Amino acid sequence: MAHGSPPVVDDRVPLAEAHGAPHKPYVSPEQSPAELTLRGLVLGSVLGIVFAASSVYLAIKVGLTVSASIPVAVLSIAIFRALGRSSILENTIVQTTGSAGESLAFGVAAALPALLILGYDISLTHAFLTAALGGVLGVLMMIPLRQGLIVQEHGKLTYPEGTASADVLIVGEQGGTNARTVILGFIIGGVYKFAYSGMKLFKEAIGTPIKGLKAATLSTEVSPELLGVGYIIGPRVASITFAGGVLSYLILIPMVSFFGSGMETPLLVHNGMLIRDMSPDQIRNAYVLYIGAGAVATGGLISLIRSLPTIVGAFKRSVETLRQSRTQGALPTVLRTDQDLPITVVLVGSALLILAIWLAPPLHVNFISAILIVVFGFFFVTVSARITGEIGSSSNPISGMVVATLLVTCLVYLLFGWTSSPDRFMALTTAAIVGIAASNGGTTAQDLKTAFLVGGTPRKQQIALFVGVLTSAMFIGLVLVLLNQGATAVIPEAHPGVQVTEMSTDTRTQHTYRWAVSQDALTQRGMTPAQLKRSLWAERLDMVPADGALELRSWRPIPAQELSNLTLAPANGPSLKLSDAGLVTAGPDRVYKEGFVRGADTPVPAGRYLVDDQGSIQYVVDPGIGGRISEYEGQTLTRYSAPKAQLFALIIDGILTQRLPWDLVLLGVFIALMLELCGVSSLPFAVGVYLPISSSAPIFVGGMVRHFVDKLRGGSAAESEFSPGTLMSSGYIAGGSIAGVLIAFLEIASDGAWTRAINLPALFGHENAVGAFLNAVGESELAHPTWSNVWGLAFFAVLTAVLFRSALKGKSGAEAPPPSH
Template identity: 80%
Template sequence: MAHGTPPVAEDRVPVAEVHAAHAHTPYVSPDKSPLEMTIRGLALGSILGVVFAASSVYLAIKVGLTVSASIPVAVLSIAIFRALGNSSILENTIVQTAGSAGESLAFGVAAALPALLLLGYDISLTHAFLTAALGGVLGVLMMIPLRQGLIVQEHGKLPYPEGTASADVLIVGEQGGTNARTVIIGFLVGGVYKFLYSGMKLFKEVLSTPIKGLKSAELSTEVSPELLGVGYIIGPRVAAITFAGGVLSYLILIPAISFFGSGLEQPLLVHNGMLIRDMSPDQIRNAYVLYIGAGAVATGGLISLIRSMPTIIGAFQRSVATLRASRNQGGAPQLLRTEQDLPITVVLVGSLLLVLAIWLAPPLQVNFISAILIVIFGFFFVTVSARITGEIGSSSNPISGMVVATLLVTCLVYLLLGWTSSEDRFMALTTAAIVGIAASNGGTTAQDLKTAFLVGGTPRKQQVALFVGVLTSAMFIGMVLVTLNRGATAIIPEPHPNVKVTDLTEETHTQRTFPWAVTAQTLAARGTDEAAVRKALWAQGYELNTQSGTPELRSWREVTAQDAGAVTLNLANDAQVKVSELGTLTEGPKRTYKEGHVRGADTPVPAGKYLIDEAGTIQYVVDPGIGGRISSYEGQQLTRYSAPKAQLFALIIDGILTQRLPWDLVLLGVFIALMLELCGVSSLPFAVGVYLPISSSTPLFVGGMVRYLVDRVRGGTAAESEFSPGTLLSSGYIAGGSIAGVLIAILEIASDGALTRAINLPAMLGHMGGLGGFLNAVGESEAAHPLWSNIWGLVFFAGLTAFLLRSALKGESAAVAPAPKK
């Protein structure tokens, strides 16, 4: 990032700096009416909006980041319509407008709603849709009366970087430029690459190695195309600061906690009674470092908000003044096409209906006071967000700080009123989520209106397209969130004999059981033991239980004894054996478990969903894929999404309303953030790095370093770099890798894990034979060699990185129009 630019928030990636302000002359004259809002334009914009919304959801739950979709959507629209025949610049503007709406909704939904899982609730599709749709519509409605003041009257004063950059791309595309091929190649490469390791398990997703001589220290990296792309886009400075936060967590804090806590005989702050000396680095992080990171992230967000207060106050005052002035200019409506907004009656009636919908919709569980808080905070933060994005861009728009501020005020009001039940915590989170979505979408809507203003679009048609984009994306965002969570959810044996659950649902789970006539002597004769067989069975979707004395296979799938007996086990001694060859299986009784939720302040077990037997005793935990607390079981790494923002929001709600937050650890994070600010370093990206696994921040750092090399070699202005082939390819990496991750989760759910096991090549080929033995040694397998699997994975990741570097250096910028033919 160029020297002198504002500090970067972690919510959005930085975008181009715009050129100097000049007198406005629309690209398309107001007296012309080319093709603009069409059915195909709205359809294409909605489809692209859903695609980029899905990738934004994936990124938000993984690393708490989203990526601006405006430029990739504009580039793809130009290319697709060019392939279909022709289109006008205004039709492409409508596509870009509808398409960019999804990304702004995705951040608010994916940042806040997963906190429900941490509070002991499920994510409901209806709740997610209503939260996204109502928050998005609120943002658009409140921007309609603000357009005249912020976009028109403040032209030349408010640059709106993303809106201006998108207008540049659209104009260049109209003149014959753009390079959608780069985005599409990145999408295909990222998707195939993701499928190779996440689906087929050809190489490990996370490469890690302990650091000798430093207790519990570990260095690791994901070989992720989407995180590599994000690192390139956010640039070297922010990527390096984020990685530095990971270094503090994994190479300083975790080793220090392990060193000083290894002699303790009493557990600290953990429900399962584990001692620090028995914890892995990830367990120490989950038990202690997350609270430190939460304190740092909350402090960084509030500092970002406080630093913006002069801007916020001034923005609000100027917006109200310009709104009043624009409405006092006279009664006759403006007849120019480029000055036609939706009527103010739409805003007034729509706002009233919105308040009633938020208050009366049963899934939201919002009372009248919270509905009023949503309106107050929503109006204020939408106005502020629109102004801030106009002045310094979305990258420095402190959306997280706004949500944190909303949560803090809401929770304090609830505490004063005595509203501290689990239902009140649900309502507090919903309140903050709708406000955050409205603020985020308000900023994006302002950028889109600026784009239309520059190219000569019709505002009312743009506003209709925004409503369409919001509603279509809202229908799918919750579905993506639920799919990712369900696809990675694991039912883990976790008995709690003395805990009774009273909050039961109507849902039940049926378990098939198969008594197994296997003996220790039989296993020894095969060169194996019970522990190895237990791991091999779990990898195939079966649980081995020996608590009753008789070995018993258990499965949650519709299988028979014959099906279970035909399962081939890959044992650690490179042997393959069928279950039936080790002992006879018989049909056992089916067991039915009820679902129950643990919530509240004084629970003996962590909040969450559990399965309860007929005696009312907890036997299993349904550990969610998003924010799950169990990262591995029986030697198998479980797919887990950190959801750093959701964890922070859940900690704030629980900490205030239950008054049991471990403030010692939280305050350590607070003072770490303050120390960084005193050193002149933006604390928010650093705090996110502390909060994330270092495996997530490492590929960000690699992508940032690639960007550093490209900028040094290629040069050019900041604006040109945003249209560069490296940025477009990175956008493709992000979308392709994220969509592949969503599709793999769908396969997992649709087949109850059967399809994902069928494409798992190391498990399918087994340990025996040349190719099977090789893939099990270097791929995602329990038998993977620690050194060679790391080297093998690094080869693939290096190839992906090299392709990005080469394309960024050799490719042609999308901002360059071809020379006219002579």
């Protein structure tokens, strides 16, 4: 790139600038050190699963992932060094196997949560098949392209991330690495995340309204993983993303509130709420998200259009080099470093893939969609592999490719009249498989470049890629389901006269308990009905009046004696043991049927609902990913915004139902165009508009830390990508994300009992000094609005200071010690 830097998109973060690569492999073809070993495949698979889980967490939270190649390579060298000795080629296999998980995670976590928004559930089988088939498709199509793109184009295609990984492996072979920094970051990030998300020692998000500007708020999450992301992506992209959040929360939301506060009728929302009655988050969900979606879609398409000359040229050159490499005939002796899997594997595998995509029942893909997957998959894998070679994974417009696939697929469906709910499911599956294939194709090309530089055997590396794809695919869907179910909430929500559009065979049992006390009696004890409902909901109990008494409801079975001994500690009121106020006895169980609302002909939002025997909706099962209810009875619910999934659902629903609010979408379109005319990359900015400002703020802080470290420390751009700051940030990301997954598992495994048991403010109560302090500064309804913010900000400042000091004073992983004799 002769003129300026390439456009930055947010699907991947950059790892290294392109720099010269040796023309001779580090390990000569005549040498045959240990390479494809069982322990290498096992270690690579385990690390791939860990970083895939981390990538899933990031993708549903902020819509991006961080490359796992360098952290996996560093950890592989350190672990094998602790176990004895390993070869550079064995470490290359570990790095290759481990990096496959991250490339799958982005496609799966960016697309499949859209099913929840469209009124479906995420199936483990569907998630596994989508990830596995898309990943295998990406690897298969890269096998015949390797000779042309990696070998014949060497010196022209630099593959910056692959080259950086090769540098790390070579330095590690010579005795250098700093795995302790990654491990320390992992421990700090994990413990820190567990302290606030599990133990509730301080608030997850701190913020305040802006006085003098109606509906304006400023907040930040005290998140280790988002701080690490900001450091890795650097100050420019972090600042652009945060600027989008400023536009959303300090300009657009206050403007909607200011101009709409005098309206006597709802503007776009069909739930009867007036703008003046909406909170800032409700205004964002009802109006600003559509503006952000228009900007994100435009930014993705602009990055794709900007790459069109590269795409067309890449495709033509790739086909030509493939043809030339296959017409030269087989050499009498094939060097070890030139041995690919045979072309028959590609041909037979591709045929089997087509049949599997078409015939697999969980995918619900018809023949035309299977053809679209093959056509788009072949094209975008080829394009993705070449673009990553020319300008790196950071500028590879995967989102634009998925959006383009979705738009064409939905338009084809519209022409055929396929606009039903199952057709939307099929359209999303089609785009998801293509996106996973394209993402994995680019990552596979980087891995093949790494092996080319260090002297690996392509055939063995391709086998490792298949292993990495299949092992990671087995767990990616599970992580997605865990995170969603761990944050799913069953909220009372009646819709009289509205029926669900599709019933399922699943049911949920509700356990009831009669509490022989009236609300008047509780009021005399100093407890209002609102305080009581809040306190009971904190224990996962709902309450309704029933025949002069109260009925308590729970979705988990609780012995009546255990419930009688439950002590409530409401805010600003006395504690109350249930049995002291009235007898608690077990009542009859109720069974609700699960049903789904889908389609355009209903006023009820798409989603999963519980209905009674008469078919009336009584509860909404609001998902943790993309859920629309963020607070209930004073309790903040954990929600993952999944910005890419929201966009994909919006495209599918908007085109096939033809009910998109184009006024707001077009505002986002022109905001993106304005930024491009100003020379600013619109996609990171648009993602900032789409994200809560609490998510983009810690990213901005991490970017600023990187800015000052780079100014003070100096060094080349390539060296800085495996500097101690980047390694510590990788540890923060992995540790914080894995802790989040672990907390979700604890929530599901015990139906919330284990997470309540480690909730220290609730455990200590507020009637003693320690408990009063924890409730005042921790995640509690009793939290002091000022001191809890100061307390959380202090912890975040310490976390930031540790990153800054490590980045500034630590030893670079690129520095190899002199060889010992």
